[in-house]
Amino acid sequence: MTTVSPTQASAEADGIDASARCPLGLLLAFGLFWLVAGGILAVLNLLQLQSPALLADCAWFSFGRLQAMQETAFIYGWAINAGVAAATWLLVRLSGEALRGANYLVVGTLFWNAALVLALVGIAGGYATSHAFFQLPDFVQPVLLVAYAVMAVPGILAWTGRRKEHTYATQWYAVAALFLLPWFFSVAQVMLNFLPVRGVLQAVVATWYAQNLFSLWLAPIALAALYYLLPKLTGRTLPNYDFAIYGFWSLLAFGTWMGGRQLIGGPVPAWIATIAITAAVMVLFHYIIAFLNLRSLFRLAGSSVLFLLMVGLAAYLVGGVVDAVFATRGLAKVTQFTYFQQAQQQLHLGAFSLVMFGTLYFMAPRLAGAAWPSITLLRAHFLAVLIGFGLLVASLATAGWIQGAALNDAAVTFATIGDKTRPWLQLAAVAQGVTLCGNALLALNFLRLFFTKPAADSVGRAVMEASAS
Amino acid sequence: MKNGPIFFFxxxxxxxxxxxxxxxxxxxxxxxxxxxYDELEGKAFPERAPGLAGQGLLVYRDLGCAACHTQQVRRPDFGADKARGWGERQSVARDYVHQSVPQLGTMRIGPDLADYGTRAAKNGATAASLLADLYNGRNGMPAYRFLFTERKVVGEPAANALVGGARAGYQLVPTPQAESLVAYLLSLKQTYEFAEARPYEPAADQKGAH
Structure with a gap:
């Protein structure tokens, strides 16, 4: 990398980005669409908690179905579309070659998103599977699996066809995520829907799957982006990089065992929870290495991309510690079955989203070959998601703690619990609303960016560089 | 990490x-x-629920009831599940062997329902009162009116029609979904003392028992 002059490298990157413009632009547009759609559903869902009568007359939008819909739109709509776009872009850039197999990406994306529309309609119609983070109706699951496999092809091609034999942490994380999802996705499909296992084994498979989605997909994609963007933006090498490989394998090896935390005290063998608690502590080794490698983020300021990455990394690290601490049985006794667990999930999902936003701020203008049309809109989104994220996690965690403590006191009725948690849930609804507004502005800005004529001259590029940082 | 195959492996x-x-x-x-199989009682536990209840389980799943209700009682010294009257003992894997899609749930916005049938029998709740609760809503649970249809009374009113609530000359009849959902809820029982479900008691209590 040091042998190439900056202008040369930039010109080369331009060619690579241009090759990825259409397919990745499409992926990101779908991702932002689902982010906004899921946000609307999430706000409605939280409002139902304040006034249960809202939409209760309408079978399509009962609380349970709406929750399944918003979760599906967020994970399979936003996270997977944006994540595949980011992972493919990172792998293509690091391969040093133009994107190959763009048609796979386009076809896969179209099928994935068409199937997702069917999935949401199916959930509204009552075909959800009732497994958390795996609510997809069984009739779209095979389509989604094939569409994903097709979408992942260009990323894997960029890895196998890379110019340099030597690989970098970003590539490990991105390839691992792209490669592993079809495995655990297909296992969950078979064992939960097509040849369902018996009784409570279903819960074991479902928690195993959900944890893999977090530890083997969302986390690696976010880390891939962090490992690429930090040295790219600062021009400095990462400290303690030699340890990165241990951080990588420890995340995968321990993270995948953590799912049983959800089943503490449940009707499954106790060793499942015990292993999960142990794994949640062991995986801290990964978090320590991630912190050591990426710690310079906490000393930088000024650029909105870096700031988003910093908050995203902080949320990721805090999420890991919170998982380990609240996996212990004494604390799980309070937080289990409460909004606190939702706060924990939002911490992870938020960390992923913030890192993706930072990546998007940087990647989208380069893909489009133009500067962001409105810096004001970008700033508004930046502020909205940061405020919304912090407020959402804090309010859900508080509501959850109050709820958990009250549930463990048999003298407190459900009506009282409802009254006690209501103000915090109202705050959570406001937080989701703020986030939704910010995300709508980002989607608007993104559409304008891709419909502006690419600026080919060097002045345009200078503006673009400035707008990203 | 130069060796691709080993990496993928x-x-x-x-x-x-x-x-x-x-x-x-x-x-x-x-x-x-x-x-x-309990030889004294001459039958096997958990008992098979009637077919209508099996359909009700699917209605429960379709409507996403598990978003607010769990169906897993934790052991007496772990949380207040027993004190809240949700079950005398903890739920065990054997309780779910007959359920096609066990609805363990992850969230307790409403009460746990694992042993609801036992509780309903104790409190005198019947299928009719449960249907009325579904129509009117109760304790923060919203009214699920789409589970009922308003029909003109022709001749005798339907046997399962709700009492009151409808306009004059009309009656509120539960849909088959509502009927099966209620049958399912009333079939939920976790009372049989399986060997593995004996509550873990602190040492002092055990001494007294021996």
Missing amino acids: GLFFILALSWAGLVLGTNAQLGDLAPH
């Missing part, structure tokens, strides 16, 4: 290991779990 191995450990491990332990 490593990824695959890690996932296969956790799958084998968690899923196959549990399957080896619980896969052939059978109902327990």
Whole structure:
């Protein structure tokens, strides 16, 4: 990398980005669409908690179905579309070659998103599977699996066809995520829907799957982006990089065992929870290495991309510690079955989203070959998601703690619990609303960016560089 | 990391290991779990629920009831499940062997329903009163009116029609979904004392028992 002059490298990157413009632009547009759609559903869902009568007359939008819909739109709509776009872009850039197999990406994306529309309609119609983070109706699951496999092809091609034999942490994380999802996705499909296992084994498979989605997909994609963007933006090498490989394998090896935390005290063998608690502590080794490698983020300021990455990394690290601490049985006794667990999930999902936003701020203008049309809109989104994220996690965690403590006191009725948690849930609804507004502005800005004529001259590029940082 | 095949093998191995450990491990332990035949009572537990209740389970799943209700009672010294009257003992894997899609749930916005049938019998709740609760809503649970249809009374009113609520000359008739959902809820019982479900008692109590 040091042998190439900056202008040369930039010109080369331009060619690579241009090759990825259409397919990745499409992926990101779908991702932002689902982010906004899921946000609307999430706000409605939280409002139902304040006034249960809202939409209760309408079978399509009962609380349970709406929750399944918003979760599906967020994970399979936003996270997977944006994540595949980011992972493919990172792998293509690091391969040093133009994107190959763009048609796979386009076809896969179209099928994935068409199937997702069917999935949401199916959930509204009552075909959800009732497994958390795996609510997809069984009739779209095979389509989604094939569409994903097709979408992942260009990323894997960029890895196998890379110019340099030597690989970098970003590539490990991105390839691992792209490669592993079809495995655990297909296992969950078979064992939960097509040849369902018996009784409570279903819960074991479902928690195993959900944890893999977090530890083997969302986390690696976010880390891939962090490992690429930090040295790219600062021009400095990462400290303690030699340890990165241990951080990588420890995340995968321990993270995948953590799912049983959800089943503490449940009707499954106790060793499942015990292993999960142990794994949640062991995986801290990964978090320590991630912190050591990426710690310079906490000393930088000024650029909105870096700031988003910093908050995203902080949320990721805090999420890991919170998982380990609240996996212990004494604390799980309070937080289990409460909004606190939702706060924990939002911490992870938020960390992923913030890192993706930072990546998007940087990647989208380069893909489009133009500067962001409105810096004001970008700033508004930046502020909205940061405020919304912090407020959402804090309010859900508080509501959850109050709820958990009250549930463990048999003298407190459900009506009282409802009254006690209501103000915090109202705050959570406001937080989701703020986030939704910010995300709508980002989607608007993104559409304008891709419909502006690419600026080919060097002045345009200078503006673009400035707008990203 | 220059060796691609070894890298991919490593990824695959890690996932296969956790799958084998968690899923196959549990399957080896619980896969052939059978109902327990009680010779004194002359029947096996858990009892099979009637077919209508089996359909009700699917209605429960379709409507996403599990978003607010769990169906897993924790052991007496772990939380207040017993004190709240949700079950005399903890739920065990054997309780769910007949359920096609166990609805363990992850959230308690409403009460746990694992042993709801027992509780309903104790409190005198009947299918009719449960249907009325579904129509009117109760304790923060919204009214699910789409589970009922308003029909003109022709001749005698339907046997299962709700009392009141409808306009003059009309009656509120529960849909088959509502009927099966209620049958399912009333069939939920976790009372049989399986050997593995005996509550863990502190040492002092055990001494008294011996």
